[in-house]
Amino acid sequence: MIKIENVTKKFPGMEIPAVKDLNLEIKEGDICVLVGPSGCGKTTTMKMINRIHEPTSGSIYIDGQDALKMNPIKLRLDIGYVIQEIGLFPHMTIEENVATVPNEKKWPKEKTKKKVAEMLTLVGLDPELHGKRYPSELSGGQRQRVGVARAMATDPPIMLMDEPFGAVDPITRAKLQNEFLRIQERVGKTIVFVTHDIDEAIKMGDTIAVMRDGELVQHASPNDLLSAPADEFVSSLVGRNRSIKRLHLIRIREILSDLDRPKPAKVDTSVDDIRKQLDESDIRSVMVVDRDNKLKGIIGINDLKKKTGEQAADYIQELDQSVTSDATLNDALSVMLECGEGYVAVVNEDDQYQGTITLGDLLNVVKEDE
Amino acid sequence: MSQGINIYLYFSKVFTGDMFMAVGQDRPGLISRTVTYIGRRSDLIWDLLLEHLWLIIVSISIAVVVSVILGVIISYKSSLAATVLTICQIMMTIPSMAMLAFMVPFFGIGFTTGVVALILYSLLPIVRNTYTGIKEISPAVVESAVGMGMTEWRVLTKIKIPLARPVIMAGIRTATVMIVGIGAIAAYVGAGGLGELIFQGISRSHEPMIIVGAIGVSIIALAFDFVLSWGERRLAAVGKVREAKQ
Amino acid sequence: MAKTLFRWLFVPLLLIAAGIVISVYTVNNPTDSLVARALTYDSILKSLREHLWLMLVSMIGAIVVGVLVGIMLSRPKLYYLGRGVENVVNVGQTIPSLAILALFFTIIGLGFRVAVFALFLYSILPILRNTFAGIINVPDSIIESARGMGMSPFRILTLIELPLAFPIIVAGIRTAIVINVGAATLATFIAAGGLGELIVIGLSLRRDMIVLTGASLAALTAIILDYLIGQVEAKVVKWV
Numbered sequence: 001m002i003k004i005e006n007v008t009k010k011f012p013g014m015e016i017p018a019v020k021d022l023n024l025e026i027k028e029g030d031i032c033v034l035v036g037p038s039g040c041g042k043t044t045t046m047k048m049i050n051r052i053h054e055p056t057s058g059s060i061y062i063d064g065q066d067a068l069k070m071n072p073i074k075l076r077l078d079i080g081y082v083i084q085e086i087g088l089f090p091h092m093t094i095e096e097n098v099a100t101v102p103n104e105k106k107w108p109k110e111k112t113k114k115k116v117a118e119m120l121t122l123v124g125l126d127p128e129l130h131g132k133r134y135p136s137e138l139s140g141g142q143r144q145r146v147g148v149a150r151a152m153a154t155d156p157p158i159m160l161m162d163e164p165f166g167a168v169d170p171i172t173r174a175k176l177q178n179e180f181l182r183i184q185e186r187v188g189k190t191i192v193f194v195t196h197d198i199d200e201a202i203k204m205g206d207t208i209a210v211m212r213d214g215e216l217v218q219h220a221s222p223n224d225l226l227s228a229p230a231d232e233f234v235s236s237l238v239g240r241n242r243s244i245k246r247l248h249l250i251r252i253r254e255i256l257s258d259l260d261r262p263k264p265a266k267v268d269t270s271v272d273d274i275r276k277q278l279d280e281s282d283i284r285s286v287m288v289v290d291r292d293n294k295l296k297g298i299i300g301i302n303d304l305k306k307k308t309g310e311q312a313a314d315y316i317q318e319l320d321q322s323v324t325s326d327a328t329l330n331d332a333l334s335v336m337l338e339c340g341e342g343y344v345a346v347v348n349e350d351d352q353y354q355g356t357i358t359l360g361d362l363l364n365v366v367k368e369d370e
Numbered sequence: 371m372s373q374g375i376n377i378y379l380y381f382s383k384v385f386t387g388d389m390f391m392a393v394g395q396d397r398p399g400l401i402s403r404t405v406t407y408i409g410r411r412s413d414l415i416w417d418l419l420l421e422h423l424w425l426i427i428v429s430i431s432i433a434v435v436v437s438v439i440l441g442v443i444i445s446y447k448s449s450l451a452a453t454v455l456t457i458c459q460i461m462m463t464i465p466s467m468a469m470l471a472f473m474v475p476f477f478g479i480g481f482t483t484g485v486v487a488l489i490l491y492s493l494l495p496i497v498r499n500t501y502t503g504i505k506e507i508s509p510a511v512v513e514s515a516v517g518m519g520m521t522e523w524r525v526l527t528k529i530k531i532p533l534a535r536p537v538i539m540a541g542i543r544t545a546t547v548m549i550v551g552i553g554a555i556a557a558y559v560g561a562g563g564l565g566e567l568i569f570q571g572i573s574r575s576h577e578p579m580i581i582v583g584a585i586g587v588s589i590i591a592l593a594f595d596f597v598l599s600w601g602e603r604r605l606a607a608v609g610k611v612r613e614a615k616q
Numbered sequence: 617m618a619k620t621l622f623r624w625l626f627v628p629l630l631l632i633a634a635g636i637v638i639s640v641y642t643v644n645n646p647t648d649s650l651v652a653r654a655l656t657y658d659s660i661l662k663s664l665r666e667h668l669w670l671m672l673v674s675m676i677g678a679i680v681v682g683v684l685v686g687i688m689l690s691r692p693k694l695y696y697l698g699r700g701v702e703n704v705v706n707v708g709q710t711i712p713s714l715a716i717l718a719l720f721f722t723i724i725g726l727g728f729r730v731a732v733f734a735l736f737l738y739s740i741l742p743i744l745r746n747t748f749a750g751i752i753n754v755p756d757s758i759i760e761s762a763r764g765m766g767m768s769p770f771r772i773l774t775l776i777e778l779p780l781a782f783p784i785i786v787a788g789i790r791t792a793i794v795i796n797v798g799a800a801t802l803a804t805f806i807a808a809g810g811l812g813e814l815i816v817i818g819l820s821l822r823r824d825m826i827v828l829t830g831a832s833l834a835a836l837t838a839i840i841l842d843y844l845i846g847q848v849e850a851k852v853v854k855w856v
């Protein structure tokens with residue numbers, strides 16, 4: 001899909017090239033993550049694909065066509081672009097921002113309007129509520145979403161994303177990453193994704209290209225990168241806790257079905273029944289759901305001491321946080337550590353209960369690996 | 371069309387080979403006549419120059435005192451700030467010739483009229499900058515000063531005004547450069563200064579006189595701008611050094 | 617809609633009414649025959665017409681030329697020239713308006729057209745500088761994302777750079793108007809008429825009434841224009 005051949009970029013007035021003799025092939029539908037320390041040439045590499053920077057030498061092919069011979073404007077209209085600083089247009093509303101490329105392509109008004117609403121919904125924003133606002137009236141995370149929606153508005157087959165989730169707090173970032181992966185599962189675009197966070201690279205990438213000083217050091221799948229780093233530099237980049245890093249690679253739903261967990265209790269179950277259930281299965285607490293299977297909280301055996309004949313609803317302890325099943329095991333671990341509990345409840349988008357992950361489950365996964 | 375030709379003639383008069391003799395005329399060229407004029411009337415020019423500087427310095431000195439006090443007051447009473455700043459803003463919008471004319475019925479023709487008008491024009495830049503300069507000081511700095519037991523007066527004189535000084539200085543510069551030009555107009559209501567050369571020159575069609583007057587005030591304005599911006603940068607630099615030393 | 621328009625125009629209309637009241641009063645209650653001869657509806661209207669005409673022609677010229685040249689200088693190829701021009705403009709703005717008018721008098725002579733030309737050149741400066749600065753200061757990241765999405769340089773200029781620079785350009789126009797109104801009052805010294813003429817006649821006849829009438833009308837004109845452009849400045853920008 002994208003083929004970068006012997007590409008070198010030397011900025012005028014600079015001694016050493018920013019990118020040196022780079023070769024990289026990215027398959028259709030893959031997310032290729034460029035990762036490496038600051039200043040190693042990730043952004044420069046990405047920007048040569050849509051010719052914001054022209055390569056000094058070498059060639060770039062997109063779908064077999066020579067990108068350097070194409071009309072740059074036509075080329076860019078078919079490549080989604082999210083830059084490091086987001087770059088929303090402050091004088092345009094969110095709707096107008098997302099409509100940028102449709103307008104450049106002279107789409108009819110109706111089609112554009114429908115598409116904008118669709119894109120905003122896709123990235124989890126309410127077109128009614130947020131559409132007419134200006135970028136300055138949104139939070140950092142919301143702006144990042146708009147940046148992604150704007151880049152995808154005309155369904156470009158290729159997306160370039162430069163640290164698209166860089167400017168938000170870790171929890172929001174994890175959420176945006178998960179949502180983005182869910183979207184990607186549906187749309188299957190070819191994506192070049194730049195980051196300097198190796199954890200993000202492992203989580204997001206189908207392949208990871210590690211760069212240093214303008215050169216490509218290793219291009220491999222996350223698993224291969226973790227198990228067979230090409231040299232000292234790569235292994236120091238992925239760090240020592242490789243088995244813990246593997247938690248990034250596994251999604252909760254992949255292990256959830258194999259776990260044998262007690263059924264959740266319903267809110268209107270009586271206290272006696274719950275106690276019986278707990279005693280029989282030899283566990284100390286149970287999740288409680290309502291009639292629509294929505295998670296309400298947890299009940300522990302200690303909460304029920306000397307209580308009889310009442311409904312469970314009166315003794316529920318609410319949970320601070322839960323995770324969705326497409327989050328990674330690492331996300332689950334962070335939530336556990338944050339709440340200081342050895343478990344976390346898993347729900348779907350509608351807050352319906354899916355299961356529970358415990359610290360023990362995570363240990364088992366890490367052990368299996370070794 | 372004829373204007374275009376005139377401009378062309380003028381520049382050829384001034385800049386081409388025959389710099390000191392007008393082309394095709396037996397009268398000496400403009401530069402040469404101006405130089406002669408300066409030589410002949412250097413006493414007068416010198417006196418008017420000093421008069422002009424005196425007008426500016428008197429006005430700006432009074433204006434600085436008044437405006438800084440006013441700026442400090444409105445920084446404490448924010449209910450007043452909008453009103454005071456709006457009034458100053460409107461005052462600055464009024465054409466200088468009109469402002470001078472308003473003064474005449476009250477202060478007559480002469481130096482005082484000029485000084486009063488110039489002070490009024492200097493108010494806005496200095497008041498506004500004093501106000502914003504003080505308002506922009508980080509609350510943490512003021513709070514820690516108060517917390518260490520400084521009295522309000524000492525907070526003002528030892529913390530607020532020194533920190534706001536570069537901004538106040540910028541206001542003073544704007545005001546000064548502006549009133550150099552208005553001072554020239556004030557010559558029309560008898561305030562003296564280099565403006566007199568301009569007005570007399572125009573009424574007598576005496577070109578060298580106009581040129582000396584016009585270039586004279588321009589040089590004064592540029593000189594004030596240069597010196598005061600240097601002072602402004604120094605103040606800012608001193609502030610930075612102090613911060614760095616902390 | 618009508619209501620907003622009314623609110624917009626309320627202050628200007630009030631000030632215009634004040635101007636009319638002053639004119640009617642002074643024309644009908646002259647303190648002596650000299651005043652009566654100098655202050656007639658004809659003479660006041662003539663001065664006002666000259667004054668507005670002087671400003672209108674020079675301002676429109678200055679806005680067109682200032683904005684166009686500002687845009688040209690902000691193009692990457694002319695950027696360094698633009699930086700140089702910025703310095704020249706700063707020096708030019710330091711030169712007092714009376715000096716500019718006087719120098720133009722020595723260059724071209726007397727008359728309305730000379731005054732228009734001098735005011736035009738003088739008013740270009742703040743507009744040009746602000747247009748240039750406004751465009752140059754649009755963050756690179758915004759330009760780059762526009763480029764990356766396939767916008768042509770012309771579309772970037774019209775859809776991104778100019779709208780973002782607009783508040784700064786308007787501020788420049790506002791500065792230019794204040795300078796222009798002030799300088800227009802001086803145009804009388806080079807025989808270009810305007811409201812300054814009433815002031816000058818009043819001063820030479822030593823009649824305060826004429827002086828004050830001229831000064832009030834000049835001041836009201838300035839305040840009205842400044843108010844209107846201030847409203848534009850405040851209302852148009854919704855996105856900050």
Ligand SMILES: Nc1ncnc2c1ncn2[C@@H]1O[C@H](COP(=O)(O)OP(=O)(O)OP(=O)(O)O)[C@@H](O)[C@H]1O
Nearest residue numbers: 011012014018037038039040041042043044045196
């Ligand atoms: N427009 C430019 N002109 C000159 N040099 C540049 C330009 N852009 C980047 N460089 C240089 O090229 C090198 C690579 O920069 P690049 O932006 O690609 O780094 P990066 O890997 O994206 O870093 P970061 O993680 O900090 O974003 C750096 O040394 C940088 O200084």
Ligand SMILES: [Mg+2]
Nearest residue numbers: 042043084162
């Ligand atoms: Mg980068």
